[in-house]
Amino acid sequence: MSAAAVSGAPSHIAEALARRAPNADALASLSFSELERKAHGLAPALASLRATIGDTPLVPVPSRNGRGTVWLKLESGNATESVKARTAYALLCAAVAGTRSAKPRLIEYSSGSLAFALAEFSAVLGMDLHVVVPHHAPDSMCTRLRRTGASVSKAKEGTGFLGAMDKAALMAEEEDRHFLLQHCAAETVAMHRETTGAEVVRQLRTAGQEPVALAASVGTGGTVLGVAQALREVWPGCAVTAVFPQEGPYGDPLPPTSTPRMKGTGGLGHGLRQPLLEPYEKEFAFGEVALARAQQAMASLRAKHGLAVSASGAGAWLAASEAVDGAAEPRGVAIAIVASRGTTEEWVGVGAGI
Structure with a gap:
Protein backbone atom coordinates (compact mmCIF):
# COMPACT_ATOMS: atom_id res chain seq x y z
CA MET A 1 0.00 0.00 0.00
CA SER A 2 1.41 3.39 -0.94
CA ALA A 3 2.53 5.28 2.15
CA ALA A 4 0.92 8.47 0.90
CA ALA A 5 -2.46 6.76 0.71
CA VAL A 6 -2.48 5.30 4.23
CA SER A 7 -5.12 6.89 6.43
CA GLY A 8 -4.04 7.71 9.96
CA ALA A 9 -0.29 7.36 9.37
CA PRO A 10 1.85 10.27 10.65
CA SER A 11 2.19 12.67 7.73
CA HIS A 12 5.91 13.49 7.78
CA ILE A 13 7.16 9.90 7.61
CA ALA A 14 4.34 8.76 5.31
CA GLU A 15 5.35 11.43 2.80
CA ALA A 16 9.06 10.61 3.16
CA LEU A 17 8.49 6.89 2.63
CA ALA A 18 6.34 7.52 -0.44
CA ARG A 19 8.78 10.05 -1.92
CA ARG A 20 11.95 8.02 -1.43
CA ALA A 21 10.70 4.46 -1.91
CA PRO A 22 13.02 2.78 -4.44
CA ASN A 23 11.59 0.76 -7.32
CA ALA A 24 12.48 -2.84 -8.10
CA ASP A 25 15.03 -1.84 -10.75
CA ALA A 26 16.98 0.29 -8.28
CA LEU A 27 16.86 -2.47 -5.68
CA ALA A 28 18.28 -5.00 -8.15
CA SER A 29 20.83 -2.90 -10.03
CA LEU A 30 22.52 -0.48 -7.61
CA SER A 31 26.25 -1.19 -7.33
CA PHE A 32 27.41 -0.83 -3.76
CA SER A 33 31.07 -1.24 -4.71
CA GLU A 34 30.81 1.80 -6.99
CA LEU A 35 28.99 3.86 -4.34
CA GLU A 36 31.59 2.77 -1.78
CA ARG A 37 34.45 3.81 -4.07
CA LYS A 38 32.98 7.32 -4.43
CA ALA A 39 32.41 7.62 -0.68
CA HIS A 40 35.95 6.52 0.17
CA GLY A 41 37.30 9.15 -2.22
CA LEU A 42 35.46 11.85 -0.26
CA ALA A 43 35.94 10.39 3.23
CA PRO A 44 39.00 8.06 3.32
CA ALA A 45 38.35 7.26 7.00
CA LEU A 46 35.44 5.06 5.85
CA ALA A 47 38.02 2.45 4.82
CA SER A 48 38.94 1.88 8.47
CA LEU A 49 35.31 1.11 9.23
CA ARG A 50 35.00 -1.29 6.29
CA ALA A 51 37.80 -3.39 7.76
CA THR A 52 35.70 -4.01 10.90
CA ILE A 53 32.69 -5.61 9.20
CA SER A 82 25.48 -6.68 15.19
CA VAL A 83 24.38 -6.88 11.57
CA LYS A 84 23.49 -3.21 11.98
CA ALA A 85 27.18 -2.36 11.61
CA ARG A 86 26.82 -3.31 7.96
CA THR A 87 23.67 -1.22 7.65
CA ALA A 88 25.25 1.80 9.34
CA TYR A 89 28.30 1.59 7.09
CA ALA A 90 26.15 1.42 3.95
CA LEU A 91 24.01 4.37 5.08
CA LEU A 92 27.08 6.48 5.83
CA CYS A 93 28.70 5.64 2.48
CA ALA A 94 25.51 6.67 0.69
CA ALA A 95 25.24 9.87 2.74
CA VAL A 96 28.81 10.90 1.91
CA ALA A 97 28.46 10.02 -1.78
CA GLY A 98 25.01 11.61 -2.06
CA THR A 99 25.87 14.89 -0.35
CA ARG A 100 29.44 14.95 -1.71
CA SER A 101 30.58 15.91 1.77
CA ALA A 102 32.93 14.08 4.13
CA LYS A 103 30.93 15.30 7.11
CA PRO A 104 27.23 15.67 6.36
CA ARG A 105 24.86 16.58 9.21
CA LEU A 106 22.81 13.44 9.75
CA ILE A 107 19.58 12.33 11.38
CA GLU A 108 18.08 8.88 11.76
CA TYR A 109 15.67 6.92 13.96
CA SER A 110 16.48 3.69 15.78
CA SER A 111 15.47 1.63 18.78
CA GLY A 112 18.87 0.11 19.49
CA SER A 113 21.59 -1.60 17.49
CA LEU A 114 21.60 0.71 14.47
CA ALA A 115 21.77 3.77 16.71
CA PHE A 116 24.86 2.44 18.47
CA ALA A 117 26.56 1.53 15.19
CA LEU A 118 25.79 4.90 13.61
CA ALA A 119 26.92 6.75 16.72
CA GLU A 120 30.22 4.90 17.01
CA PHE A 121 30.99 5.19 13.30
CA SER A 122 29.97 8.87 13.16
CA ALA A 123 32.31 9.58 16.06
CA VAL A 124 35.20 8.01 14.13
CA LEU A 125 34.30 10.08 11.06
CA GLY A 126 33.69 13.31 12.97
CA MET A 127 30.08 13.56 11.76
CA ASP A 128 27.24 15.42 13.46
CA LEU A 129 24.57 12.78 14.17
CA HIS A 130 21.11 13.19 15.71
CA VAL A 131 19.25 10.01 16.69
CA VAL A 132 15.52 9.89 17.43
CA VAL A 133 14.45 6.96 19.61
CA PRO A 134 10.99 5.71 20.63
CA HIS A 135 9.56 7.16 23.83
CA HIS A 136 9.97 3.82 25.63
CA ALA A 137 13.72 3.63 24.90
CA PRO A 138 15.64 3.29 28.19
CA ASP A 139 17.55 6.29 29.51
CA SER A 140 20.69 4.13 29.60
CA MET A 141 20.51 3.87 25.80
CA CYS A 142 20.26 7.65 25.43
CA THR A 143 23.17 8.17 27.82
CA ARG A 144 25.35 5.71 25.91
CA LEU A 145 24.58 7.43 22.61
CA ARG A 146 25.32 10.88 23.99
CA ARG A 147 28.69 9.68 25.26
CA THR A 148 29.74 9.10 21.65
CA GLY A 149 28.86 12.71 20.80
CA ALA A 150 25.49 12.02 19.19
CA SER A 151 22.44 14.17 19.93
CA VAL A 152 19.35 12.24 21.06
CA SER A 153 15.62 12.99 21.08
CA LYS A 154 12.66 10.87 22.14
CA ALA A 155 9.39 10.52 20.26
CA LYS A 156 6.02 11.26 21.88
CA GLU A 157 4.63 8.76 24.34
CA GLY A 158 2.32 6.15 22.82
CA THR A 159 3.54 6.57 19.23
CA GLY A 160 5.79 3.50 19.14
CA PHE A 161 8.63 3.12 16.67
CA LEU A 162 6.66 4.90 13.94
CA GLY A 163 6.57 7.97 16.17
CA ALA A 164 10.37 8.04 16.19
CA MET A 165 10.39 7.73 12.42
CA ASP A 166 7.95 10.61 12.05
CA LYS A 167 9.83 12.90 14.42
CA ALA A 168 13.09 12.21 12.57
CA ALA A 169 11.42 13.10 9.25
CA LEU A 170 10.14 16.37 10.71
CA MET A 171 13.46 17.28 12.35
CA ALA A 172 15.33 16.57 9.12
CA GLU A 173 13.33 19.38 7.52
CA GLU A 174 13.52 21.74 10.48
CA GLU A 175 17.26 21.34 11.06
CA ASP A 176 18.27 20.83 7.42
CA ARG A 177 19.86 17.46 8.15
CA HIS A 178 20.46 14.60 5.74
CA PHE A 179 17.80 11.99 6.58
CA LEU A 180 19.30 8.50 6.27
CA LEU A 181 15.83 6.85 6.15
CA GLN A 182 16.92 3.22 6.47
CA HIS A 183 13.51 1.92 5.32
CA CYS A 184 14.08 3.33 1.82
CA ALA A 185 17.83 2.72 1.58
CA ALA A 186 18.55 0.75 -1.60
CA GLU A 187 22.23 0.95 -0.67
CA THR A 188 21.65 -1.47 2.22
Whole structure:
Protein backbone atom coordinates (compact mmCIF):
# COMPACT_ATOMS: atom_id res chain seq x y z
CA MET A 1 0.00 0.00 0.00
CA SER A 2 1.41 3.39 -0.94
CA ALA A 3 2.53 5.28 2.15
CA ALA A 4 0.92 8.47 0.90
CA ALA A 5 -2.46 6.76 0.71
CA VAL A 6 -2.48 5.30 4.23
CA SER A 7 -5.12 6.89 6.43
CA GLY A 8 -4.04 7.71 9.96
CA ALA A 9 -0.29 7.36 9.37
CA PRO A 10 1.85 10.27 10.65
CA SER A 11 2.19 12.67 7.73
CA HIS A 12 5.91 13.49 7.78
CA ILE A 13 7.16 9.90 7.61
CA ALA A 14 4.34 8.76 5.31
CA GLU A 15 5.35 11.43 2.80
CA ALA A 16 9.06 10.61 3.16
CA LEU A 17 8.49 6.89 2.63
CA ALA A 18 6.34 7.52 -0.44
CA ARG A 19 8.78 10.05 -1.92
CA ARG A 20 11.95 8.02 -1.43
CA ALA A 21 10.70 4.46 -1.91
CA PRO A 22 13.02 2.78 -4.44
CA ASN A 23 11.59 0.76 -7.32
CA ALA A 24 12.48 -2.84 -8.10
CA ASP A 25 15.03 -1.84 -10.75
CA ALA A 26 16.98 0.29 -8.28
CA LEU A 27 16.86 -2.47 -5.68
CA ALA A 28 18.28 -5.00 -8.15
CA SER A 29 20.83 -2.90 -10.03
CA LEU A 30 22.52 -0.48 -7.61
CA SER A 31 26.25 -1.19 -7.33
CA PHE A 32 27.41 -0.83 -3.76
CA SER A 33 31.07 -1.24 -4.71
CA GLU A 34 30.81 1.80 -6.99
CA LEU A 35 28.99 3.86 -4.34
CA GLU A 36 31.59 2.77 -1.78
CA ARG A 37 34.45 3.81 -4.07
CA LYS A 38 32.98 7.32 -4.43
CA ALA A 39 32.41 7.62 -0.68
CA HIS A 40 35.95 6.52 0.17
CA GLY A 41 37.30 9.15 -2.22
CA LEU A 42 35.46 11.85 -0.26
CA ALA A 43 35.94 10.39 3.23
CA PRO A 44 39.00 8.06 3.32
CA ALA A 45 38.35 7.26 7.00
CA LEU A 46 35.44 5.06 5.85
CA ALA A 47 38.02 2.45 4.82
CA SER A 48 38.94 1.88 8.47
CA LEU A 49 35.31 1.11 9.23
CA ARG A 50 35.00 -1.29 6.29
CA ALA A 51 37.80 -3.39 7.76
CA THR A 52 35.70 -4.01 10.90
CA ILE A 53 32.69 -5.61 9.20
CA GLY A 54 32.07 -8.77 7.22
CA ASP A 55 33.43 -12.30 6.95
CA THR A 56 31.23 -13.42 9.83
CA PRO A 57 30.92 -17.16 10.55
CA LEU A 58 28.31 -19.52 9.12
CA VAL A 59 27.62 -22.27 11.64
CA PRO A 60 25.48 -25.40 11.11
CA VAL A 61 22.97 -26.58 13.71
CA PRO A 62 20.14 -29.11 13.45
CA SER A 63 16.72 -27.82 12.48
CA ARG A 64 14.10 -27.72 15.21
CA ASN A 65 12.77 -31.22 14.49
CA GLY A 66 16.11 -32.58 13.32
CA ARG A 67 15.14 -33.41 9.74
CA GLY A 68 17.70 -31.05 8.24
CA THR A 69 20.36 -28.45 8.95
CA VAL A 70 20.06 -24.72 9.47
CA TRP A 71 23.22 -22.74 8.85
CA LEU A 72 23.30 -19.68 11.10
CA LYS A 73 24.99 -16.53 9.75
CA LEU A 74 26.29 -15.11 13.04
CA GLU A 75 26.45 -11.35 12.56
CA SER A 76 27.75 -10.66 16.07
CA GLY A 77 31.19 -10.99 14.46
CA ASN A 78 30.84 -7.47 13.06
CA ALA A 79 31.92 -4.26 14.77
CA THR A 80 29.36 -3.25 17.42
CA GLU A 81 28.48 -7.00 17.51
CA SER A 82 25.48 -6.68 15.19
CA VAL A 83 24.38 -6.88 11.57
CA LYS A 84 23.49 -3.21 11.98
CA ALA A 85 27.18 -2.36 11.61
CA ARG A 86 26.82 -3.31 7.96
CA THR A 87 23.67 -1.22 7.65
CA ALA A 88 25.25 1.80 9.34
CA TYR A 89 28.30 1.59 7.09
CA ALA A 90 26.15 1.42 3.95
CA LEU A 91 24.01 4.37 5.08
CA LEU A 92 27.08 6.48 5.83
CA CYS A 93 28.70 5.64 2.48
CA ALA A 94 25.51 6.67 0.69
CA ALA A 95 25.24 9.87 2.74
CA VAL A 96 28.81 10.90 1.91
CA ALA A 97 28.46 10.02 -1.78
CA GLY A 98 25.01 11.61 -2.06
CA THR A 99 25.87 14.89 -0.35
CA ARG A 100 29.44 14.95 -1.71
CA SER A 101 30.58 15.91 1.77
CA ALA A 102 32.93 14.08 4.13
CA LYS A 103 30.93 15.30 7.11
CA PRO A 104 27.23 15.67 6.36
CA ARG A 105 24.86 16.58 9.21
CA LEU A 106 22.81 13.44 9.75
CA ILE A 107 19.58 12.33 11.38
CA GLU A 108 18.08 8.88 11.76
CA TYR A 109 15.67 6.92 13.96
CA SER A 110 16.48 3.69 15.78
CA SER A 111 15.47 1.63 18.78
CA GLY A 112 18.87 0.11 19.49
CA SER A 113 21.59 -1.60 17.49
CA LEU A 114 21.60 0.71 14.47
CA ALA A 115 21.77 3.77 16.71
CA PHE A 116 24.86 2.44 18.47
CA ALA A 117 26.56 1.53 15.19
CA LEU A 118 25.79 4.90 13.61
CA ALA A 119 26.92 6.75 16.72
CA GLU A 120 30.22 4.90 17.01
CA PHE A 121 30.99 5.19 13.30
CA SER A 122 29.97 8.87 13.16
CA ALA A 123 32.31 9.58 16.06
CA VAL A 124 35.20 8.01 14.13
CA LEU A 125 34.30 10.08 11.06
CA GLY A 126 33.69 13.31 12.97
CA MET A 127 30.08 13.56 11.76
CA ASP A 128 27.24 15.42 13.46
CA LEU A 129 24.57 12.78 14.17
CA HIS A 130 21.11 13.19 15.71
CA VAL A 131 19.25 10.01 16.69
CA VAL A 132 15.52 9.89 17.43
CA VAL A 133 14.45 6.96 19.61
CA PRO A 134 10.99 5.71 20.63
CA HIS A 135 9.56 7.16 23.83
CA HIS A 136 9.97 3.82 25.63
CA ALA A 137 13.72 3.63 24.90
CA PRO A 138 15.64 3.29 28.19
CA ASP A 139 17.55 6.29 29.51
CA SER A 140 20.69 4.13 29.60
CA MET A 141 20.51 3.87 25.80
CA CYS A 142 20.26 7.65 25.43
CA THR A 143 23.17 8.17 27.82
CA ARG A 144 25.35 5.71 25.91
CA LEU A 145 24.58 7.43 22.61
CA ARG A 146 25.32 10.88 23.99
CA ARG A 147 28.69 9.68 25.26
CA THR A 148 29.74 9.10 21.65
CA GLY A 149 28.86 12.71 20.80
CA ALA A 150 25.49 12.02 19.19
CA SER A 151 22.44 14.17 19.93
CA VAL A 152 19.35 12.24 21.06
CA SER A 153 15.62 12.99 21.08
CA LYS A 154 12.66 10.87 22.14
CA ALA A 155 9.39 10.52 20.26
CA LYS A 156 6.02 11.26 21.88
CA GLU A 157 4.63 8.76 24.34
CA GLY A 158 2.32 6.15 22.82
CA THR A 159 3.54 6.57 19.23
CA GLY A 160 5.79 3.50 19.14
CA PHE A 161 8.63 3.12 16.67
CA LEU A 162 6.66 4.90 13.94
CA GLY A 163 6.57 7.97 16.17
CA ALA A 164 10.37 8.04 16.19
CA MET A 165 10.39 7.73 12.42
CA ASP A 166 7.95 10.61 12.05
CA LYS A 167 9.83 12.90 14.42
CA ALA A 168 13.09 12.21 12.57
CA ALA A 169 11.42 13.10 9.25
CA LEU A 170 10.14 16.37 10.71
CA MET A 171 13.46 17.28 12.35
CA ALA A 172 15.33 16.57 9.12
CA GLU A 173 13.33 19.38 7.52
CA GLU A 174 13.52 21.74 10.48
CA GLU A 175 17.26 21.34 11.06
CA ASP A 176 18.27 20.83 7.42
CA ARG A 177 19.86 17.46 8.15
CA HIS A 178 20.46 14.60 5.74
CA PHE A 179 17.80 11.99 6.58
CA LEU A 180 19.30 8.50 6.27
CA LEU A 181 15.83 6.85 6.15
CA GLN A 182 16.92 3.22 6.47
CA HIS A 183 13.51 1.92 5.32
CA CYS A 184 14.08 3.33 1.82
CA ALA A 185 17.83 2.72 1.58
CA ALA A 186 18.55 0.75 -1.60
CA GLU A 187 22.23 0.95 -0.67
CA THR A 188 21.65 -1.47 2.22
CA VAL A 189 20.15 -4.03 -0.16
CA ALA A 190 23.11 -3.66 -2.52
CA MET A 191 25.59 -3.91 0.34
CA HIS A 192 24.00 -7.09 1.70
CA ARG A 193 23.86 -8.58 -1.79
CA GLU A 194 27.55 -7.87 -2.44
CA THR A 195 28.91 -8.64 1.03
CA THR A 196 26.65 -10.66 3.36
CA GLY A 197 25.02 -12.66 0.58
CA ALA A 198 28.30 -13.17 -1.28
CA GLU A 199 29.87 -14.46 1.94
CA VAL A 200 27.06 -16.95 2.47
CA VAL A 201 27.37 -18.22 -1.12
CA ARG A 202 31.13 -18.65 -0.74
CA GLN A 203 30.80 -20.35 2.64
CA LEU A 204 28.13 -22.77 1.42
CA ARG A 205 30.09 -23.67 -1.69
CA THR A 206 33.17 -24.34 0.41
CA ALA A 207 31.07 -26.65 2.62
CA GLY A 208 29.52 -28.33 -0.44
CA GLN A 209 25.99 -27.30 0.54
CA GLU A 210 23.00 -26.18 -1.52
CA PRO A 211 20.28 -24.28 0.37
CA VAL A 212 16.59 -24.78 -0.19
CA ALA A 213 15.52 -21.81 1.93
CA LEU A 214 16.58 -18.56 3.57
CA ALA A 215 14.91 -16.94 6.58
CA ALA A 216 15.62 -13.59 8.21
CA SER A 217 13.68 -11.46 10.65
CA VAL A 218 12.79 -8.07 9.19
CA GLY A 219 13.30 -4.54 10.39
CA THR A 220 13.64 -2.67 7.09
CA GLY A 221 13.99 -5.68 4.78
CA GLY A 222 17.42 -4.73 3.46
CA THR A 223 19.18 -7.79 4.86
CA VAL A 224 16.71 -10.44 3.74
CA LEU A 225 16.33 -8.92 0.27
CA GLY A 226 20.05 -8.43 -0.38
CA VAL A 227 21.00 -11.92 0.80
CA ALA A 228 18.09 -13.42 -1.15
CA GLN A 229 19.26 -11.74 -4.34
CA ALA A 230 22.76 -13.16 -3.91
CA LEU A 231 21.52 -16.68 -3.16
CA ARG A 232 19.03 -16.74 -6.02
CA GLU A 233 21.71 -15.77 -8.52
CA VAL A 234 23.32 -19.14 -7.74
CA TRP A 235 20.33 -21.19 -6.56
CA PRO A 236 17.21 -19.75 -8.26
CA GLY A 237 14.87 -22.11 -6.45
CA CYS A 238 15.87 -20.99 -2.96
CA ALA A 239 12.71 -20.10 -1.03
CA VAL A 240 12.73 -16.96 1.14
CA THR A 241 10.78 -16.22 4.31
CA ALA A 242 10.66 -12.69 5.69
CA VAL A 243 10.00 -13.17 9.41
CA PHE A 244 7.93 -10.67 11.40
CA PRO A 245 6.83 -10.65 15.03
CA GLN A 246 3.34 -11.95 15.61
CA GLU A 247 2.83 -8.83 17.71
CA GLY A 248 3.57 -6.58 14.70
CA PRO A 249 3.07 -8.34 11.33
CA TYR A 250 3.95 -7.05 7.88
CA GLY A 251 1.48 -4.39 6.79
CA ASP A 252 -0.02 -4.27 10.29
CA PRO A 253 -3.27 -2.27 9.91
CA LEU A 254 -3.39 -1.25 13.58
CA PRO A 255 -1.71 1.82 15.06
CA PRO A 256 1.77 1.06 16.45
CA THR A 257 2.18 0.12 20.09
CA SER A 258 5.03 -0.58 22.49
CA THR A 259 4.02 -4.23 22.91
CA PRO A 260 7.18 -6.33 23.50
CA ARG A 261 8.31 -8.26 20.42
CA MET A 262 11.50 -9.48 18.78
CA LYS A 263 13.80 -6.44 18.93
CA GLY A 264 14.56 -4.59 15.73
CA THR A 265 11.69 -6.16 13.80
CA GLY A 266 8.06 -5.57 12.99
CA GLY A 267 5.37 -3.97 10.91
CA LEU A 268 5.17 -0.19 10.96
CA GLY A 269 1.46 0.15 11.71
CA HIS A 270 -1.40 1.98 9.95
CA GLY A 271 -1.08 -0.45 7.03
CA LEU A 272 2.35 0.84 5.99
CA ARG A 273 4.59 -1.69 4.28
CA GLN A 274 8.38 -1.76 4.22
CA PRO A 275 9.22 -0.04 0.91
CA LEU A 276 12.21 -2.33 0.33
CA LEU A 277 10.00 -5.42 0.47
CA GLU A 278 6.83 -4.16 -1.19
CA PRO A 279 8.07 -4.72 -4.80
CA TYR A 280 8.89 -8.34 -3.88
CA GLU A 281 5.81 -9.34 -1.91
CA LYS A 282 4.85 -12.07 -4.39
CA GLU A 283 8.34 -13.60 -4.35
CA PHE A 284 8.66 -14.06 -0.59
CA ALA A 285 6.76 -15.91 2.10
CA PHE A 286 5.90 -13.96 5.25
CA GLY A 287 6.21 -15.75 8.57
CA GLU A 288 5.24 -14.63 12.06
CA VAL A 289 6.85 -15.60 15.36
CA ALA A 290 5.52 -14.67 18.80
CA LEU A 291 8.05 -13.31 21.30
CA ALA A 292 7.48 -16.16 23.76
CA ARG A 293 8.23 -18.73 21.04
CA ALA A 294 11.37 -16.86 19.99
CA GLN A 295 12.51 -16.75 23.62
CA GLN A 296 12.04 -20.51 23.94
CA ALA A 297 14.14 -20.97 20.80
CA MET A 298 16.86 -18.70 22.24
CA ALA A 299 17.02 -20.89 25.33
CA SER A 300 17.07 -24.08 23.25
CA LEU A 301 19.90 -22.97 20.96
CA ARG A 302 21.98 -21.92 23.93
CA ALA A 303 21.34 -25.08 25.96
CA LYS A 304 21.84 -27.55 23.10
CA HIS A 305 24.48 -25.83 20.99
CA GLY A 306 26.11 -23.22 23.22
CA LEU A 307 25.06 -20.36 20.92
CA ALA A 308 23.76 -17.03 22.19
CA VAL A 309 21.43 -15.59 19.55
CA SER A 310 19.00 -12.68 19.56
CA ALA A 311 15.26 -13.24 19.59
CA SER A 312 15.09 -12.21 15.94
CA GLY A 313 17.82 -14.71 15.10
CA ALA A 314 15.97 -17.42 17.00
CA GLY A 315 12.83 -16.52 15.07
CA ALA A 316 14.74 -16.87 11.81
CA TRP A 317 16.01 -20.29 12.91
CA LEU A 318 12.43 -21.38 13.62
CA ALA A 319 11.26 -20.25 10.17
CA ALA A 320 14.24 -21.86 8.44
CA SER A 321 13.56 -25.06 10.39
CA GLU A 322 9.99 -25.15 9.13
CA ALA A 323 11.28 -25.06 5.55
CA VAL A 324 13.45 -28.16 5.98
CA ASP A 325 11.43 -30.04 8.59
CA GLY A 326 8.34 -29.85 6.41
CA ALA A 327 10.07 -30.97 3.21
CA ALA A 328 9.36 -34.32 1.62
CA GLU A 329 13.07 -35.12 1.48
CA PRO A 330 14.98 -35.15 4.80
CA ARG A 331 18.40 -33.58 5.40
CA GLY A 332 17.64 -30.34 3.60
CA VAL A 333 19.73 -27.21 4.19
CA ALA A 334 18.45 -23.72 5.05
CA ILE A 335 20.03 -20.42 6.06
CA ALA A 336 19.02 -18.17 8.98
CA ILE A 337 20.43 -14.69 9.55
CA VAL A 338 21.25 -14.03 13.22
CA ALA A 339 21.48 -10.29 13.81
CA SER A 340 23.34 -10.43 17.13
CA ARG A 341 23.91 -12.39 20.33
CA GLY A 342 20.95 -10.62 21.90
CA THR A 343 20.83 -7.75 24.37
CA THR A 344 21.01 -8.01 28.15
CA GLU A 345 17.31 -7.12 28.26
CA GLU A 346 16.43 -9.92 25.83
CA TRP A 347 18.25 -12.51 27.95
CA VAL A 348 16.57 -11.23 31.09
CA GLY A 349 13.29 -12.01 29.30
CA VAL A 350 14.52 -15.53 28.68
CA GLY A 351 15.44 -15.87 32.34
CA ALA A 352 19.20 -15.98 31.81
CA GLY A 353 22.20 -13.71 31.54
CA ILE A 354 24.02 -13.21 28.26
